[in-house]
Amino acid sequence: MSHESMQTLLNANEEWAQNVIKGTPDFFTQSATGQSPKILWIGCSDSRVPESVITASKPGDIFVHRNIANQFHLNDDSALSVLTYAVKVVGIEHVVLVGHTNCGGAAACLKAAEDAAADTGAPQPDTPLTRWLSPLIALVQSLDLSACSASEALDKVVQTNIITQVDNICNSEPITTAWADPNAKKVTVHGWVYDLARGRIDELVFREAQA
């Protein structure tokens, strides 16, 4: 069994580490003493949206949670524990929920909604992936996409998804608690979309504590 691509990655890591030390000899020893990122990025697992590369960020800049279709479910301990740790322990100041164009998860939900509407008969199998995407499928079903081309429909799903996840984050305990406490650090929640075709992030929405 060949592990050439693994060795390539490990070699790339070695070269990267050496370059960092050449430029900043104490970068890693300093890094090991603690982290104080200002940003929590909740994004998609899609390989084309590596948060630190597309923002030219360094280790220590961005606390990260990435999953299929950049979801924030209020019953998901994984995302909730990340948000809790990021806000209460690490002390981040911005939560950015980042969706992207050409999202495979969003496209899968569009297809699932179309199949359900066409009533092809076979029920959806109960798997982690279908359970994970069922809120997004329900969101798709709530949209009027009748006047949209296929690509317009996908864009509309991607954008509505981002805004819905931002709403979920704003309704979560760590955020509602932070916003209700006048002595808590200020936290802003942003909804961003990354356009694969341009390599650019655009802000769709942001929310702050009401004054």
Add this chain to the structure above:
Amino acid sequence: MSQLQLNAAEDLINANERWARDVIKHDPNFFKDSATDSQRPKVLWIGCSDSRVPASVVTASMPGDIFTHTNIANQFHSFDDNVNSVLSYAVDPVGVKHVVLVGHSVCGGAQSAIQAAEQGPVEPYDPLTRWLAPLVQLVRTLDLHGLPENEAVDKVVEANIRKQVENICLSEPIVTAWATGKNVSVHGWVYDLATGRIRELVVRSPPCANASSC
């Protein structure tokens, strides 16, 4: 954009703009191609949300290289739909060939679990405590007596990586992949924050499909 003057979120968007312009200068078709071709990464990285371990930066990878999932203390819980859906999607349809489970030194999650284990059993009462409960259980099985704090954390970090690799190998996507002869291997890596280096701790390859090809 918000009414605040320069803030960390705005900085990020500005940095993205500069980065995108740089990429286009060197390869004018990079983004157009990225958008029209579906992704074909060979690697799924399951790591920690810690800001100091950005998968693509520490491996000098480009967009398109690494399918990524991160959470507190790089856990793979068999009952977690979040990570299971990532693994499932990564194996099929994305078609990764390697799953790397990456832990790191000085992990805050590991440190929290060590403290919690010392306090004795407690009913998990919030998402973070529930999330760390399996890791706390793992800590209780380890002999950390007499170890200085950093060595205790290192021991927990390594045991955690090995445990999560086992969990991944027992998961439905991997069991099915191996039973159908799919070429997917599972690696346990540890990233040393103090040196920036990754070290492979363990690798699990698919069992041979038939004896003659071993």
